[in-house]
Amino acid sequence: MQTIDPQTIDPLSTTFAALADPTRRAILSRLAEGEATVNQLSAPFEISLQAVSRHLKVLERAGLITRRRDAQFRPCRFEAEPLDSAVEWMERHRQVWGERFDKLESHLVDLQRKAPRGEGGEGVQHPTTERPTGSSTHKEPPS
Amino acid sequence: MTDVHPNVGELTYVRTWNAPRELVFACMTTPEHLTHFWGPSGVSTPLDTITIDLRPGGVFETVMVNDADGAEYPTRGVYVEIDPPATLVWTEPDVEGGMTTSITFRDLGDGRCETTTHQTNVPEMFRSPEVEAGMLSSFDRMDAYLATL
Numbered sequence: 334m335q336t337i338d339p340q341t342i343d344p345l346s347t348t349f350a351a352l353a354d355p356t357r358r359a360i361l362s363r364l365a366e367g368e369a370t371v372n373q374l375s376a377p378f379e380i381s382l383q384a385v386s387r388h389l390k391v392l393e394r395a396g397l398i399t400r401r402r403d404a405q406f407r408p409c410r411f412e413a414e415p416l417d418s419a420v421e422w423m424e425r426h427r428q429v430w431g432e433r434f435d436k437l438e439s440h441l442v443d444l445q446r447k448a449p450r451g452e453g454g455e456g457v458q459h460p461t462t463e464r465p466t467g468s469s470t471h472k473e474p475p476s
Numbered sequence: 477m478t479d480v481h482p483n484v485g486e487l488t489y490v491r492t493w494n495a496p497r498e499l500v501f502a503c504m505t506t507p508e509h510l511t512h513f514w515g516p517s518g519v520s521t522p523l524d525t526i527t528i529d530l531r532p533g534g535v536f537e538t539v540m541v542n543d544a545d546g547a548e549y550p551t552r553g554v555y556v557e558i559d560p561p562a563t564l565v566w567t568e569p570d571v572e573g574g575m576t577t578s579i580t581f582r583d584l585g586d587g588r589c590e591t592t593t594h595q596t597n598v599p600e601m602f603r604s605p606e607v608e609a610g611m612l613s614s615f616d617r618m619d620a621y622l623a624t625l
Contacts (some may be wrong), residue, residue, distance in 0.1 A: 429516045436513030441495045
């Protein structure tokens with residue numbers, strides 16, 4: 334479907350915003366390997382502990398990490414759920430286009446059976462064969 | 477309407493067609509064709525619900541109807557760019573904070589064509605080139621993350 338519950342918009346925007354920073358993505362990448370403290374997370378970066386803490390706050394607000402309250406060093410833990418929502422958005426829209434285009438493929442076969450074209454289209458009798466589809470890095474902005 | 481970036485790239489869908497691009501373009505822009513395929517599985521789009529005013533600023537509206545329960549999903553789009561049979565861009569201001577879809581139609585020279593569909597709903601505030609670059613690598617990372625599941 335192309336509609337969505339409006340309540341899901343803000344969390345998704347928050348997730349995208351939190352991810353739109355290379356340092357925060359690097360922090361998440363490190364946390365995906367396991368829990369880490371602020372000190373451990375700061376080590377690879379040439380930025381202050383305070384700056385790392387600010388990034389952690391953004392990630393925490395987006396629900397991408399949690400921090401244990403009870404432990405002395407409050408280790409951070411990666412939470413995949415918001416990321417899953419963002420991925421789900423892509424998968425959902427990809428599915429709509431996939432199903433829509435499957436139907437279009439059948440429709441095109443019908444059209445060309447009724448009125449065969451002079452070039453190329455002639456003799457297109459094989460029904461909906463699988464075509465190379467799906468994601469691609471090929472980009473052609475229609476400027 | 478003037479500052480649209482259809483190349484942000486949240487969703488890219490490439491498909492090859494056993495038909496000339498003029499025909500595929502016509503299918504995407506003619507109600508009599510669209511009614512055959514616009515709704516995904518289990519969803520119909522009655523001909524009389526499709527309104528197309530094929531010019532920049534013109535409307536592209538449909539009502540998709542769920543075959544199972546009759547639920548209706550209206551879409552309200554506005555065309556941004558039309559360059560037959562190469563380019564089609566429209567926006568849906570009501571969807572997810574504003575969604576833009578662009579389709580480019582490439583002639584493969586042998587009677588077939590290839591379409592590249594981009595769909596984005598990035599809020600305006602995130603539409604700087606820096607953020608777009610960040611977005612793209614975010615999604616690369618998500619793809620990598622998905623591969624580990």
